[in-house]
Amino acid sequence: MSESHRSADELKRLVGEYAVDHFVKSGMKVGLGTGTTAVHAVRRISERIAAGRLIDILVVPTSMQTRQLCQELLLPVRSMNDPDIDAELDIAIDGADAVDPQLALIKGGGAAHLTEKIVEYAAREFVVIVDESKLVDQLGTSVAxxxxxxxxxxxxxxxxxxxxxxxxxxxxxxxxxxxxxxxxxxxxxxxxxxxxxxxxxxxxxxxxxxxxxxxxxxLFTRPVTAVVVGMRTGQVEVKTPS
CATH class of the missing domain: 3.30.70.260 (ACT domain)
Structure with a gap:
């Protein structure tokens, strides 16, 4: 398949893997989002643990769907209330339904935004993973x-x-x-x-x-660490706050 015809799922996998490879380090407590893009980040963490490239990772899922996948992959699942998490995370990774030029977000297409916000606002770093179709000029008009x-x-x-x-x-x-x-x-x-x-x-x-x-x-307006964007060409563009 040519680079100019990357499928939506390929772009989701691309950004999910990029975020884990570039931002997740051994020893981190990681919040994991919900949805078809976030699942690729979950799977990448599992792959890197199996390969010995990540150790001492704890994960906090934001939905039953993500929790089930983490359990199937034998990831060490915790909640925000567990003593070894203590309501603080090193990083959270999740998708978004819309991202504006100021890197404010709309999330909640999967109706998991309450737990997503609890987890992601408690993370020191927040990395958002999207394909370029999620970039919008303004929030709230086309995406509810x-x-x-x-x-x-x-x-x-x-x-x-x-x-x-x-x-x-x-x-x-x-x-x-x-x-x-x-x-x-x-x-x-x-x-x-x-x-x-x-x-x-x-x-x-x-x-x-x-x-x-x-x-x-x-609406998610806390400062993000980065928005990792999968472009139709197959390239990755990383947007950071100005």
Whole structure:
């Protein structure tokens, strides 16, 4: 296959492996994200451990899906509450649904953004892995911002989002009747801002979380260490904060 026709999965594997090879060192406590890109980072860690190139690694998964894969690969799985993690990580690696020019993110396409944020905001370094299709000029227009909400607050949150200029819809499930239910027993509202974000992304992240009933939203504005981008040519571009 020519370099100009790299498949989406090839690009996901490329950036997942690059992130592990260049950022994960022996002795690290590593947060591992959720989704089809993050799985390649998980598998790469397993490969490097098996090859003797990584030792004394502990991993903290951000979802049942990632935890199951880590267990299948015999990785040493921990939680943020375990004494040898103690709510602090050296690095977290995860994908994103959208990345803007300031390297702010939208995450939560897999409805795991609550645990992802707990893990990734506790990491000293945060490496994001995406293909170039996830690069956007502005957040919140084409890719919705997910809000994990307590079911009783659904209508309240929809109205508060509308007051901010957002259009919120309840995310439907794909393999069952009814809405998506998160691992925490909550619903997901997907909010788009057709005219762009009403305030800066970091301010909106705080504002959305101030709505009663919102457990967490999918804006991630903490500083990233790097965004590793897989280009269609098969090359890797690493973006860092300016």
């Amino acid at each position: 911002i997910p809000l994990e909400v307590i079911p009783e607050a659904r209508t309240t949150v929809i109205r508060r989002a509308a007051a901010l200029g957002g259009q919120a819809v309840l995310r439907p499930a794909q393999s069952k009747i009814g809405p998506v239910i998160t691992e925490n027993g909550n619903m997901v509202l997907d909010v788009r801002f057709p005219d762009g974000l009403p305030i800066a992304a970091a301010e909106l992240e705080r504002e959305l979380n101030s709505i009663p009933g919102v457990v967490e939203n999918g």
